[in-house]
Structure formats: C-alpha cells, structure tokens
Amino acid sequence: MKQPKQNVANGMSTELLHKAYSGALFKEEGDDLIALLANHLKTTKEGTPSKVTRWVSPTNEYNFWQEYVKENHSTKEFFTTVLERSIHTHHPKYIGHQIASTVPVAALATLFSAQLNNGMTVYEMGQASTAIEKVVIDMFVHAIGYTEGDGFLTSGGTLANLTAMLAARKAIANDDIWNDGHASKLAIMVSEEAHYCVDRAARIMGLGNDGIIKIPVDDQYAIRTDLLETYYAKAVADGRQVIAIVGSAPSTSTGVYDDLEAVSAFAKAKKIWFHVDGAHGGAAIFSSKYKHLLKGIDQANSVIIDGHKMMGTSSITTAVLFKNKVDSYATFEQKAQYLWDKNDDPEWYNIGKRTFECTKSMMSLRFFAIMNAYGTQFFDDNVTVLYDAGREFATYIKQHPDFELALDPISNIVCFRYIRNLSPDQYEEVNRKIRQELLEDGEFYIVSTLLKGVFYLRTTFMNPFTNKEHMEALLEKIKAIASNIELKKEQINL
Numbered sequence: 001m002k003q004p005k006q007n008v009a010n011g012m013s014t015e016l017l018h019k020a021y022s023g024a025l026f027k028e029e030g031d032d033l034i035a036l037l038a039n040h041l042k043t044t045k046e047g048t049p050s051k052v053t054r055w056v057s058p059t060n061e062y063n064f065w066q067e068y069v070k071e072n073h074s075t076k077e078f079f080t081t082v083l084e085r086s087i088h089t090h091h092p093k094y095i096g097h098q099i100a101s102t103v104p105v106a107a108l109a110t111l112f113s114a115q116l117n118n119g120m121t122v123y124e125m126g127q128a129s130t131a132i133e134k135v136v137i138d139m140f141v142h143a144i145g146y147t148e149g150d151g152f153l154t155s156g157g158t159l160a161n162l163t164a165m166l167a168a169r170k171a172i173a174n175d176d177i178w179n180d181g182h183a184s185k186l187a188i189m190v191s192e193e194a195h196y197c198v199d200r201a202a203r204i205m206g207l208g209n210d211g212i213i214k215i216p217v218d219d220q221y222a223i224r225t226d227l228l229e230t231y232y233a234k235a236v237a238d239g240r241q242v243i244a245i246v247g248s249a250p251s252t253s254t255g256v257y258d259d260l261e262a263v264s265a266f267a268k269a270k271k272i273w274f275h276v277d278g279a280h281g282g283a284a285i286f287s288s289k290y291k292h293l294l295k296g297i298d299q300a301n302s303v304i305i306d307g308h309k310m311m312g313t314s315s316i317t318t319a320v321l322f323k324n325k326v327d328s329y330a331t332f333e334q335k336a337q338y339l340w341d342k343n344d345d346p347e348w349y350n351i352g353k354r355t356f357e358c359t360k361s362m363m364s365l366r367f368f369a370i371m372n373a374y375g376t377q378f379f380d381d382n383v384t385v386l387y388d389a390g391r392e393f394a395t396y397i398k399q400h401p402d403f404e405l406a407l408d409p410i411s412n413i414v415c416f417r418y419i420r421n422l423s424p425d426q427y428e429e430v431n432r433k434i435r436q437e438l439l440e441d442g443e444f445y446i447v448s449t450l451l452k453g454v455f456y457l458r459t460t461f462m463n464p465f466t467n468k469e470h471m472e473a474l475l476e477k478i479k480a481i482a483s484n485i486e487l488k489k490e491q492i493n494l
Contacts, residue, residue, distance in 0.1 A: 029075045029076065032075070033076075036083065037083075040090070045090060047093065050443060051442035052088050052442060052444060053086075053439075054085065055439055055441075056085070061085070064085075068081070089102070089462070089463070091463070092463050092470050093445065093470055093474070094463055095446050095462070095466060095470075096446050096459070096460065097447055097460065098252070098280050098460050098462065099308065099462060100308050100309055100310070100311065101312070101462055101463045102313065102314045103312035103313070105369045105370060105373045106312055106314055106367075106369055109365040109366045109369035110313075110365075110366055112365065113363070113366075114361075116362065118362050119360065120351055120352075120360040120362060121351065121357075121358045121360065122350050122351075130364075131349070132364040133152065133153055133351070135364075135368065136319070136371070137150065137153070137321070140319050143285045143376075144303060145297070145298035146323050148324060149321060149323050149324075150322055151320050151328055152319075152320055152328065152354050152355055153317060153318065153364055153367075154320055155317075155357060155360070155363075156306070156308075156315075156317075156318050157195070157304055157306050157318050158197040158201070159318070159356060159357075160279070160304035160319075161195075161198055161246075161275075161304055162197075162204060162205075162356075164275045164320060165198075165244060165275070166331050166332075167273075167302060167322065167327050167328075167330070168243050168244035168273035168275060168301070169205065169243055170330050171273060172241075174241060184241055185211065185239055185241065186207055186211055186241050186242075187207060187212070187235050187240040188202055188213065188242070188244045189213045189215060189231060189244070189245040189246070190212065190214060190215065190245070190246040191222075191246070191247075191251065191258060192216055192217055193221050193223075193252075194214075194246060194248050194251060195248070195277060198277060210240070211240065213231050220256055221251060221253070221256045221407065222256050222257065222259060223247070223248070223258045225258075225262040225263060228263075242270065243272060243273055244273035244275055245267050245273070245274055245275070246275045246276070246277055247260050247263040247264075247274070247277070247300070248276075249277060249280075249281050249284075249297065250281045250293075250410060250413070252413075253449040253450075253458070254410075254451065255281070255390065255410055255411035255414075255460075256407070256410050256411075257281065257293045257294070257411075260297055260299070261299075264296045267301075268299075273301045274301050274302075275300060275302045276297055276300040276302070278294070278305045279304055279309060279318065280309050280413075281293065281294075281310065282294070282297070282304065282306075283306075283309070283310035283379060284310070284383050284411075285297065286376055286380045287380050287387070288380060289387070289388075293410065301322065302321065302323070302327070303319075303320075303321045304318055304320050304321070305319045307367055309462075310382065310386065310412075311379055312378065312379075313367060313370070317363040317366050328354055329353060331354070332356075381464075386412040387412050389412060389461035389464075389466055389471075390412035390414050390461050393414050393461065394408060394409050394414055394416075396468070396471050396472060396475065397416050402418060402419065402482075403416050404416060404419045406456045412460055412462070413458065414458070415456040415458050416456060416457055417431045417455070417456050418434055418457075418482050420482065421486065428454075430482060431448070431456070432448070433481075434457065434481050434485070435448045435457055438477070438478070441477075441481075444477060446458065446459045446474070447460075457478075459474075
C-alpha cells in the first residue's frame with residue numbers, strides 16, 4: 001500500500017486529490033484495464049486458460065490479500081492479480097451458479113454509470129437514467145402482457161421479492177401495518193422448492209415460521225396445486241390471513257416452472273396477491289421457443305426478473321413489475337419533503353418514492369446498452385440457446401449408464417448424479433466427493449443441490465458458448481474422478 005505523502009494545498013484541494021481525479025491517469029489505467037479484459041474475454045471464450053477457477057481456502061485467500069496490501073502495486077498489477085484469483089464466468093466450462101456471462105457492452109455501461117454516479121432517488125439526480133429506466137420497464141411490461149403495468153429496477157432478486165411481498169401486504173392485509181404495525185397474523189403460500197429469499201422476506205416482514213406456508217411439490221418438483229385449498233383452509237383455521245401466493249418461474253434447484261395458470265386461478269378465487277418469482281427464468285418471456293413456460297404470468301399481480309441471470313447484464317439488476325401501476329407507488333407512501341414537493345402525485349420520475357433504495361445505481365443503462373446495440377432479439381437468442389443446452393446435456397446423460405438424471409430438465413438447470421458400481425447408500429458420499437474434487441481441480445465449475453433431501457450434482461448453463469464437447473468432457477472428468485475415488489477405497493481396504 002502506498003504511504004501518503006505530505007500534500008501541498010492547492011486552494012481547497014491537495015496534490016493527492018488532483019492525481020486521484022486525473023483524466024490522463026484514468027485514460028492510462030482505463031486503457032490497461034480494457035486491454036486486460038478484452039484479452040481475458042477472448043481467451044476464456046475460446047476455453048483457455050484451462051481452468052475456470054483456482055481453488056484457495058478462505059483463510060489462505062484472506063492471508064494473501066492481507067500481505068498484498070502491505071506492498072506497493074500499480075493499478076494494472078492489482079487488476080491483473082484480482083483477475084487471476086477470480087472465477088471466470090465467461091469460460092465455457094463455467095456451468096455453476098446462475099450468474100450471467102456479462103455482455104461486454106453491459107459491462108461498459110456499468111463502468112460508465114459507476115463513473116457518472118447519478119443517484120436516481122429524485123429525477124434531477126439522474127435525468128437520463130431515470131427516463132431510460134422507464135423505457136426498459138415498458139419493454140418488460142409489454143413482454144409480460146400487462147396493459148396497465150409499471151415497475152422499476154432494484155438491486156437483486158432478494159430485495160425485489162421483499163418489495164413485492166410488501167406490496168402484497170399493503171394491498172391485501174386488513175390492517176394498516178405501515179402506519180399502525182402488526183395487529184393480526186399474516187401468511188404467504190409458497191412452494192417448498194422456492195428460493196430461500198422468499199422465506200427470508202417473510203421473516204423480515206415478521207410473519208415467522210407459521211406465516212410461511214410451504215406447499216409440497218410433485219414428482220417433477222412443481223408446486224402441488226391440488227393441495228392449495230387444504231393448506232389455505234388450515235391457515236385460516238389457525239387464525240391467519242393469507243395475503244399472497246408465490247409461483248416459481250422456475251425453482252432455483254431444479255429449473256422447473258410452477259403451473260402459473262392454476263396458481264393464478266387459486267389466487268383469484270381467494271382474492272389474494274399472486275406473485276411470480278421469475279428471477280431466473282422470467283426472461284423466457286423473450287424467447288419465442290420457451291415463453292410458453294410462463295403461460296399465466298400476465299395474471300400475476302407482480303413479477304420479478306433478474307437481468308444478471310439470463311439477460312446478460314452485470315450484477316445486480318432486477319426488474320420489479322406490477323400489473324396495476326398503482327401498486328407500484330402505494331407500498332412506501334411517506335413524506336420526504338426535502339426530496340419532492342408533492343406526495344399526492346405518483347411522479348414516476350421520482351423513483352425514491354417507490355423503492356427501498358434511496359441512492360440507486362444507474363442500472364437501467366445495462367439493459368438499454370444491450371437493447372441499443374442488439375435489440376431485444378439478444379434476450380431471445382440468449383435464453384433459447386441456454387435452455388437448449390440444458391436439454392442437450394440431459395440427452396448425453398441419458399446415453400451414459402454411469403449417470404442418472406433427477407428429472408428431465410425444463411430449463412438450463414440440470415440435476416444428476418454418478419451411480420456406476422454404487423449402492424444407494426453410497427450415492428451421496430461419492431457425489432459429494434466428486435463435487436469437491438471438481439472444485440479443487442478447477443477445470444470445470446459446477447455446484448450441487450438437495451432435492452427432497454437427496455444429493456445431486458447441479459449444472460446451470462449460463463455461457464452461450466458451452467458446447468457438446470464441453471458437456472462430454474465434463475462427464476468424462478467426473479468418471480475419472482469417480483474411478484480415482486474407487487481406487488483409493490480399494491487401496492485402503494488392502
């Protein structure tokens with residue numbers, strides 16, 4: 001770390017501050033960074049370097065950076081070191097968590113917006129980005145099929161789902177909880193396979209364990225709509241007011257979509273809020289091939305869709321969309337007279353009236369940069385290619401008797417396990433070892449999940465350049481690891 005020198009005051013500033021804000025230095029270091037990332041994009045897209053990640057234990061990585069900060073390094077050296085020690089999501093052998101291979105133009109938009117740093121709470125702090133956000137939201141609203149919809153962008157699916165649940169509470173709950181606090185027991189209904197952040201949102205809202213009604217799933221891991229009435233009746237009998245039901249589009253673990261039409265019909269019958277968590281797969285509304293998976297989404301009171309999953313934007317960028325635009329404004333009604341003059345006018349352009357966030361990044365630029373460069377066809381192409389890849393991989397797994405699918409994939413998420421020469425009681429132990437050895441080896445990056453308590457390897461195809469050769473190579477790699485595990489056991493037994 002460079003030690004600060006004695007600065008010579010220059011008016012109200014210092015020599016160090018002038019250097020830190022130097023346009024010439026920014027260009028020099030920026031040119032180096034763009035060159036570094038351009039080369040990284042080229043090589044990783046081609047499948048080199050050979051490893052997606054270089055595994056280091058948390059303690060060792062912390063110790064490395066503890067020592068690093070004690071030394072002097074150029075900005076170029078710093079960025080290069082971070083790159084070398086980071087996971088490469090643009091590598092075609094990255095088939096792990098649901099994070100997009102960022103489209104370069106979206107990354108440029110993120111850099112651009114970070115330097116401009118327009119806050120966007122009120123219109124005058126972010127005029128261009130606020131108007132651009134409205135155009136982006138209009139795109140989503142049109143794609144979903146809302147006629148009077150509206151919404152905004154926020155920082156990630158977790159915050160977006162919480163926002164939607166608060167909107168549900170505002171619209172459905174008998175009590176004015178925003179002003180008076182809780183006076184009755186509320187509940188939401190959700191699939192047991194729903195993302196954990198829905199559970200977290202309910203707990204933040206004070207619903208507690210009993211206020212989160214988890215509905216069992218069928219053998220395809222979709223919510224059992226035949227049980228909705230039973231679970232609803234029990235909640236009412238227990239003195240709870242059910243305010244919402246959440247449909248997964250899809251579930252994070254399996255990539256399976258709930259029957260949104262059936263869930264919508266139930267919500268309408270009970271006069272409760274219908275929310276769709278489309279953080280991962282809501283983007284399929286842009287795919288001419290796969291948008292049928294979202295049939296019924298236009299009936300939802302609210303929908304969330306992540307840009308940083310299936311739409312190619314950098315993290316974190318999520319659209320929160322409402323069927324009735326009034327619901328977009330009603331959730332956070334309160335006075336902040338130092339920010340705006342009126343509170344009786346929705347004022348779509350003062351986004352701080354509608355979101356958790358006061359200061360908000362110019363995330364609309366990430367979407368708009370892609371739209372401007374490639375049109376919404378990019379979103380169609382990206383989702384379709386990645387969902388096709390999931391089905392292609394499943395086909396290969398079926399051709400290998402050494403492996404077993406958890407279920408036929410609906411999207412780009414594929415759950416499977418290695419089974420050759422294993423008894424059922426060995427499945428979990430061996431597959432856990434396979435996953436750990438893959439992580440430490442670093443050539444491929446995949447994850448794992450538990451489905452009804454059963455351990456499976458889990459892949460999510462996020463890179464549109466992952467092809468059949470990579471799929472075959474992954475299966476061969478797993479077989480080699482499994483053979484090595486078996487050999488070690490034999491040696492121990494000897």
